[in-house]
Amino acid sequence: MKSPWCLCGTFVLTLLLMGCNQAPPDTRDADVKAIKDNEAQWNQDYVSKDLDKIVGHYADDGVLIVAGMPASSGKEAIRTAMQGMIADPALSLKFQASKVEVAKSGDVAFTQGSYTLSLTDPVSKQVVNDHGSYVTTYRKLSDGSWKAVVDIVVSEVPPPAPPANPPKKK
Numbered sequence: 628m629k630s631p632w633c634l635c636g637t638f639v640l641t642l643l644l645m646g647c648n649q650a651p652p653d654t655r656d657a658d659v660k661a662i663k664d665n666e667a668q669w670n671q672d673y674v675s676k677d678l679d680k681i682v683g684h685y686a687d688d689g690v691l692i693v694a695g696m697p698a699s700s701g702k703e704a705i706r707t708a709m710q711g712m713i714a715d716p717a718l719s720l721k722f723q724a725s726k727v728e729v730a731k732s733g734d735v736a737f738t739q740g741s742y743t744l745s746l747t748d749p750v751s752k753q754v755v756n757d758h759g760s761y762v763t764t765y766r767k768l769s770d771g772s773w774k775a776v777v778d779i780v781v782s783e784v785p786p787p788a789p790p791a792n793p794p795k796k797k
Contacts, residue, residue, distance in 0.1 A: 658729040662736055662765060662773050666724055673720045678713045682706045686766055686774035693780045712746060717754045719745040722761060736765045736773065742780065759783040 665684065672680040682702050685691070691699040691708060699708040712718060722742035729736040744757040759782040765773040 653731070654733050655729040655731070658733060658736060658767070658773070659727045661771075662727050662729070662738060663724065665765075665773050666722065666738060666763075670721055673718070676713050676718065678706060678709060681709065681713070684775055685778070686768075686776050689775050689778065691778045691780075694782055695786075711749075715746050717745055717747045719743075734767045735776075736767070738763045738765070757782050757784050 669681070669684050672684070682705055685702055685705055687702055688700070689702065689705060691705045693708075696708065699705045720742065722740055724738040724740035726739040727736065739762050740760070742759060742761055745754055746757075747753070748755045759780065761778065761780045763775050763779070764777040766776045767773055
C-alpha cells in the first residue's frame with residue numbers, strides 16, 4: 628500500500644503539470660475593442676493634426692505604404708512623409724474598419740476598412756477628394772498597447788489623365 632503522502636504528492640504534481648499545459652486565455656474580444664478604440668483615437672489625432680500623436684500609433688519599425696509614394700519605413704520616415712500633409716489646412720482624413728481580426732495568439736491583428744481624404748493638390752493648388760481602402764497590421768507590445776506595423780492605403784480614385792500632347796510643329 629502506498630503512503631497517503633505519496634498519493635497526495637502525485638496528485639499535486641499532476642495538477643501542476645495540467646496547469647502548465649493550458650492555453651493562454653482568449654482575449655480576442657477585448658483586443659478587438661482595444662484596436663477599435665485605438666483607431667477612433669487615431670481619427671481624432673488627425674482632426675487635431677497632432678503629428679506626434681499620429682506617428683505614435685506606429686511601431687518603431689512600422690511601414691506606411693501609400694500609392695504614388697515610396698514606402699516609409701520607421702517612425703521618422705513616416706513623420707517626414709506626413710509633415711506636408713498635416714500642415715495642409717484642407718486636410719481631412721476619416722477611416723473606419725469594417726473588419727477587425729485578432730490572431731488566437733493575441734499578439735498580431737489586422738483591420739480592413741475604408742477612408743475618405745481631402746487635401747490640397749500640390750500642382751493645381753485645388754482641394755481634391757479621395758476615397759479608398761486600407762489594411763493595417765498591428766502588433767501587441769509588452770505594455771498591452773497595439774501599434775501599426777504595416778499600414779497600406781489604396782485609393783479608389785483613378786489618377787488624372789495626362790495632359791494632351793500639343794500637335795507637333797512641322
